[in-house]
Amino acid sequence: MPKYVYDFAEGGKDLVDLLGGKGANLAEMTTLGLPVPPGFVITTEACRTYLRTREVPAELTDEVEQHLRSLETAMGRRLGDADDPLLVSVRSGGAISMPGMMDTVLNIGLNDASVLGLAAQSGSDRFAWDSYRRLVQMFGKTVLGVDGEAFDDAFDEAKQAKGTKDDLELDTDDLKGIVTRFQTIVQKHTGEQFPQDPRLQMELAVQAVFDSWNTKRAKLYRRQERIPHDLGTAVSVCSMVFGNLGMDSGTGVCFTRDPGSGAQGSYGDYLQNAQGEDVVAGIRNTLPLHRLEEFDKASYDELLDIMATLEAHYRDLCDIEFTIERGKLWMLQTRVGKRTAGAAFRIATQLVDEGVISEDEALQRVTGAQLARLMFPRFGSTDEAPVLTTAMGASPGAAVGKVVFDSDTAVQWKERGEQVLLVRRETNPDDLSGMIAAAGILTSRGGKTSHAAVVARGMGKTCVCGAEELDVDVHARTLTGSDGTVITEGDVLSIDGTSGVVYRGEVAVTPSPVVQYFEGELEPADGDDLVQAVHRLISHADGVRRLDVRANADNPEDSERARRFGAQGIGLCRTEHMFLGDRRQLVEDLVLADGEQEQADALDALLPLQREDFVAILRAMDGLPVTVRLLDPPLHEFLPDFVELQVEVAVAEATGQEVEPKRQALLDAVRRLHESNPMIGLRGVRLGLVIPGLFGVQVRALAEAAAQLRDEGLDPRPEVMVPLVSAVQELEIVREETERILAEVAADTGQEVATLIGTMIEIPRAALTSGSIAESADFFSFGTNDLTQMGYGFSRDDVEVSFFARYLELGVFGVSPFESIDESGIGRLVRISVEEGRAARPDLKIGVCGEHGGDPSSVHFFHDAGLDYVSCSPFRVPVARLEAGRAALGRSVTDTS
């Protein structure tokens, strides 16, 4: 026989699954001896039984009756007694707090008779009738399902009739009239009288809490947040205390430290002669907490004592709700309080210094997401700044610059010392140089997973996207607002990548001291307490983590920054970026090559350029591994757009112009290479096997670069990574050729550089056949972007636009699987691959180089899955270091901000 009801004195915070967060903490405070109004909690298990059977279990009714009797005995009052009624509140509260659930009904126990007893006992008619008014309204709305507006309208009418806007101006007679009016509303909407039986009131309220578990909104929220549908909610029943019994009563909230800065002390607000709901409703202005000392020093001192007790007990910042009833202090709620990112770091290290928690615990109290937030620059005051539009904050930070509309201009202006913002309708890989040069990126199309957003986040560069109100005309070099404002090239804009707001003109920006610290521009000792806190905790993370952290970098600048940020090598050096810009012509030559000789010539022309690239990167990463991925994207990405070219030729033909034979040949080639679904077409190793010599020239360039550095006495550590492998046979063939070339270069140069040969695991089949693939691979690196694309059958380019928003709204996703790895599906492929790859080859090195490598919750997953390293964009390296440390302590991600 399960126990369905716990007295507050029987529970505690460890019973959170059974009593819910609210109930467990009330119980905890009760056992601590703090002044909590007596009460009891109905368990989540009772709720689950009710939801399963659609009936209130008989045992529950019995247990509630017993606990209610004890409560009545303890309080010396009976629920709904006509002379001296006990009143209770009924609150929902699951283990995980959840909007959409029925929240609270206060003042249960009042009816047409007991309202008079309450008036007599409290000595205040007005208070009693106001309390009754509140009950009928709350009960009607949340338990009986009456539209809340009906009550609000009636209430407003009464105030209007009285010629006032202030509730306090209403007198007892007004309130009696309102109660009658509210009861009529209930009868009209439900066809029944407002229930006069106090026990029935309580029973219905409890049942309403249970039922609210399965409202559409609650279900949607659970679907979105991946909360199991079968947890159920607990119900707290608590004897009422009143903050609205006069000016010696009141209600407030407080924190044991400043949740904004982390500064020690007590912070909070207090409202005299009010109930909690009035604070939320903002009816009157609250007072700062310390003012309480002026008119009720005893309660104030007691509260400070309790705050100290609670912080010592919970060993963390606590947030507290309390009520003072005629000079007597009551605790109504407490929990570990939310805080800003900066406060989280400060508080964690303060608590270490105070000897309250260990450094391990301190590390568990901060998150990578908080660290990331601290790394973005911010705008100072924006009160004066004119807003051009508000769109999607796609990559946080604050950026100011002159508007440019293309990459070349961005690069040129940047070189002459200008700060620029790159403005495009949408971006593509061609815009990369401009994105690197720009302080920020603004697009009029695409959402949070558009190219601009993803690349900007990867670079740690501010980006606002999907500003659909803006009309971007790249040819005219103008940007037109919906109000007709025209911004021309060179005009200054300021964009806030967190809020998505775009300001006209310049707004002052504050750089992040945390970034200055990581960049080595600021010694920890010279920084403020925040910088010192970050330094302490990330150093501790480095000491405890098992995962190595590498960076994804394609050029020497990124490589150097990655080193400064603590990267232990490069986990992904994409070679396709090296094929853009001026070299695009060489790729065109390769694709259009007529015969083996022309193809060989085109490859020969690429060799020295690739070698230069590799020399620079290997030099920047001297002594650390550099994983070079052979060419991955579809060839047509390096060619002109098929549709544009087709239109160009068709228009030329239609208007009688001659089409250049070379243009026509290009169109033919592009058409030949055009694919219906390039993302799952001729890419990666497939291209390497179809174009003989393509991969070979890359391997040769890398081997020669390494040999050259070895000649200089350096310690290059190249690794060759084959992309898009789906079958071991593909890898076998590339491996044979790679080994042949490495041997040739070693023989030619006399420098034998040990070079690992491994593969991306980014195709579901590769993960599923990892046992055989490991036989030809020295390492695996998970490409979780593609693995997510293929595993879900999603084209990221398309789905974000066409249905991701709808899916997030419907709760099909809680979070985009491109942001945090989907553990049950895609993550399972990772686990299978790790397990079977290692079984076949125990010394297999395993990492991840998808964007998930820098995502906090994904880092924990990769730690648990047993990977050796994560690799992420340079800017995310500190985040990954921190989270890898936290993961090693065996805690899941929690964010208290």
Next chain:
Amino acid sequence: MPKYVYDFAEGGKDLVDLLGGKGANLAEMTTLGLPVPPGFVITTEACRTYLRTREVPAELTDEVEQHLRSLETAMGRRLGDADDPLLVSVRSGGAISMPGMMDTVLNIGLNDASVLGLAAQSGSDRFAWDSYRRLVQMFGKTVLGVDGEAFDDAFDEAKQAKGTKDDLELDTDDLKGIVTRFQTIVQKHTGEQFPQDPRLQMELAVQAVFDSWNTKRAKLYRRQERIPHDLGTAVSVCSMVFGNLGMDSGTGVCFTRDPGSGAQGSYGDYLQNAQGEDVVAGIRNTLPLHRLEEFDKASYDELLDIMATLEAHYRDLCDIEFTIERGKLWMLQTRVGKRTAGAAFRIATQLVDEGVISEDEALQRVTGAQLARLMFPRFGSTDEAPVLTTAMGASPGAAVGKVVFDSDTAVQWKERGEQVLLVRRETNPDDLSGMIAAAGILTSRGGKTSHAAVVARGMGKTCVCGAEELDVDVHARTLTGSDGTVITEGDVLSIDGTSGVVYRGEVAVTPSPVVQYFEGELEPADGDDLVQAVHRLISHADGVRRLDVRANADNPEDSERARRFGAQGIGLCRTEHMFLGDRRQLVEDLVLADGEQEQADALDALLPLQREDFVAILRAMDGLPVTVRLLDPPLHEFLPDFVELQVEVAVAEATGQEVEPKRQALLDAVRRLHESNPMIGLRGVRLGLVIPGLFGVQVRALAEAAAQLRDEGLDPRPEVMVPLVSAVQELEIVREETERILAEVAADTGQEVATLIGTMIEIPRAALTSGSIAESADFFSFGTNDLTQMGYGFSRDDVEVSFFARYLELGVFGVSPFESIDESGIGRLVRISVEEGRAARPDLKIGVCGEHGGDPSSVHFFHDAGLDYVSCSPFRVPVARLEAGRAALGRSVTDTS
């Protein structure tokens, strides 16, 4: 200590893994007491050891020496003895026969001295020197790696010098000269003398066999055929017998039954005064076997006895190689013989009637692939027919018809009673009606997995594709051959879907009696022995199989044919085909709908049409399940081509023509819906969740159709299938709406029709999360086409063109994974899904409806994986029934044809 060498008398056919096929069967014949020249076999294990250690194991050398001594004792001759030499042959032979391996060296033991002894013993100088000539040539080429053409050229020169083309015209002196010449060639190419030591000859030959396991060609073949690289080959060493000792000697091959027709008797060829290699080289014409009786009745009678013995022993058709040396018969090889598809069925049932094998065994002796071959019509004689071109036989059969270039014409001409061939550059879903109307399809583009090929195979319709020499001009309605021949609409062509040959004019076609039998046009008793054999074996298969067989059918005609062919329901009714043709406009209206009302109107217009479709299909399948898949493909498939529309508008603008606003709106809509990768974009359930009401109208139409038939007293069994599910949340949402609509229709019509709601499993993530998906699904149906696309990260439309040919050539694939399911990767997803789906819901019904459902080896896999049914195109239903029966008997697929 392993035993590396087996005497023929020690082995037997069960040791095939150790002795290879050839060696095991020689041993088997030896233990049967048949006249096999004495010899021994070096095991595959010896080969494996050699390949691992790169050294001939000392124990092997010892064992070979011992066995050779025994052989010398038994034969009374010594290897290479100058007076009376023993000669041996050395042959490779693995468990699986493999081209690219070194084959045979005959006459080992001859040298400059022993050739004289052989001459003396045989009494024929010419024979001895010819034998020596053969040794130097074969040994030089296969063991020493000398280019074979050097010997051929020298041999031709000698014949030219003699003024003859016939080997037999060369006399002893000529042959002596040739031997000297060949030895010079060996010395020149290898830098060493031709080895005179007979034991060294043997040693080198054995080593050469071992080494040939790892030639490039052998490795490629193994990669293509998925043969493990570590099996190794056995080596048979057999004392030589000679068929070239005069006209009382000879060599031949024979079969115990006619491998073409299956008729009982003995069939074969014989060549007097020849060695086996001469038969293969086709130097002289062979005689039919029965002529042997005329000049060597004793040997002929003995051979007939042996043939009877072998067939009784192997219990199947045997194929035999033999040699007669001066009137003495020797058996050199036997194995179970290959046969045609018709012979396979006939022989299997004959052997049952003869009491040799059981019906179960008979079923194991035939395959679905053989049955499929018997179901295609064939051309009679084509000797007289002029060939237009030869392209790719993409779907077998023989079709004759008047050429048409579009679907409308195909349908019209068909309706007026013409046989037509649909000729297109390539086909797409729009051509479906034309493909259905046509007798055959001919395209100038695309390979064996192009749309035309795949759809035609699905329909069992003859198709030749990729006829690149032909210039198809759809507008001019002409087809131009590479020689300038112009075929105009209405001209007759004949196409052979097996050979890929296209004939001008009409070639007579013979219909398949097997199809006539399945169609019910031919009673088994009225058919020939082939029809009776097919009837017996497929009936037996139906009796033993566990898998149900359903059909994929989208219209009443296909449904009816499927029933006649034995389908037990419809496993896949695609609703997208119902949205084509005249109804395309309705889809356009839906997509272009402005606001909810227009969208609702568009859906309302679709409802009655969909209902009609379902009424017809449910009626045709009365009493059997009909699984209706909700709309699957991307919407833009129903809209005009984006590029064409874009070009049209651009050209209009450039030439100053006005663009109709409607046309412009259409372009805008098509652009909005255009996706970079539509195959992994907005499709299936994603579309259903994005366009509210789309799936609902389909469900309503199905429910109303079922209710209507129930009113008529029929027994409709509809099932609703949701496509492209990747997360259980998607299914939950659709299921809720579906259940609501089913309840509404039941309430409205008073007919409650039990309707299962299930899902396709065609996304890797769906397979990997089957445990949770099963909680919302009554059934799973694997869409193995998409599962293969996503699991491999392949777009079928693209990869077949861009790299499948190269992959098959490189051995990355043995067979296209779209043809037979890839068991290790994609199949693993199927197994995971079945196991975890059933664990969550034991009564889950599971089937497959991808094309693999009709593929023989895949059917076995699905049986093993525990599916309940396979569903395939109507034409493949008999194949699936047969293979499902064979699978139930627990044998893997083997094809003896």
